[in-house]
Amino acid sequence: MIVILLGPPGAGKGTQAQTIAKTRGIVQLSTGDMLRAAVKAGTEVGKQADAIMKSGGLVSDDIVIRIIADRIQEPDCANGFLLDGFPRTLPQAVGLDTLLEKTGKPLDVVVEIKVDDTALIDRITGRYTCAKCGTGYHDTFKTPKVENTCDACGSHEFSRRADDNAETVKSRLMAYYRETAPLIGYYFAKGKLKSIDGMAKIDEVERQLNTVLDAAAA
Ligand code: ADP
Numbered sequence: 001m002i003v004i005l006l007g008p009p010g011a012g013k014g015t016q017a018q019t020i021a022k023t024r025g026i027v028q029l030s031t032g033d034m035l036r037a038a039v040k041a042g043t044e045v046g047k048q049a050d051a052i053m054k055s056g057g058l059v060s061d062d063i064v065i066r067i068i069a070d071r072i073q074e075p076d077c078a079n080g081f082l083l084d085g086f087p088r089t090l091p092q093a094v095g096l097d098t099l100l101e102k103t104g105k106p107l108d109v110v111v112e113i114k115v116d117d118t119a120l121i122d123r124i125t126g127r128y129t130c131a132k133c134g135t136g137y138h139d140t141f142k143t144p145k146v147e148n149t150c151d152a153c154g155s156h157e158f159s160r161r162a163d164d165n166a167e168t169v170k171s172r173l174m175a176y177y178r179e180t181a182p183l184i185g186y187y188f189a190k191g192k193l194k195s196i197d198g199m200a201k202i203d204e205v206e207r208q209l210n211t212v213l214d215a216a217a218a
């Protein structure tokens, strides 16, 4: 199935996408992760994206649409995929519509994860990930079972994102409200939108998400 997770930075898209990808066997496609990999590898795209990402702005529609267009043609996407952090603007949503029309596979559902703005700052400033496998954690809301040891791979190395600071978060939230929030209306009008309560505990959000996905798959 083809699913979009929609929500502001820190809403829990990545956290839920990681679990759902594992339990339902569909590929997680995070444009944020792909862009960070491009920056790290020093590719042309990475060079263009680096400063924009550090400032909390949005990378150009052309670049991200091209990244997704290439990625969804890979064989592992044949059984469907879960988009996390894409689309983020109306032109990206229209670009995705065009791509899906070409493949002949319909978008199943867009799940909006609703979270209070005040909670987002705490979520983002406390976020860190396993440097080896990318599993996400939080200083207070999701700590590893054994201190300083990744639950998934046992690594002791963790990293924090350069843009996960209180200052950049404000620009990212602004970009969300200006560019991304209109997509809620766009997908509602298309009859694709479902909303879940992202203020609930991680397990409860997962349960709600699974209920929505089960209904969409039926
Ligand atoms: P996004 O991908 O939407 O930016 P993440 O999934 O990275 O958000 O979550 C941001 C931070 O908040 C992470 O540190 C994560 O562990 C934590 N988090 C995610 N979901 C919840 C939740 N329901 N309650 C509390 N903390 C959460």
Ligand code: ADP
Pocket (backbone or CB within 6 Å): 008, 009, 010, 013, 031, 032, 033, 035, 052, 053, 054, 056, 057, 058, 059, 060, 061, 064, 084, 085, 086, 087, 088, 092, 172
């Ligand atoms: P979060 O979910 O915490 O907002 P992401 O990892 O999704 O973070 O994105 C990090 C940064 O990468 C964004 O602030 C933006 O600069 C860039 N980015 C990711 N996805 C897109 C996209 N679809 N369009 C434009 N920029 C993007």
Ligand code: ZN
Pocket (backbone or CB within 6 Å): 130, 131, 132, 133, 134, 135, 150, 151, 152, 153, 154, 155
């Ligand atoms: Zn790990």
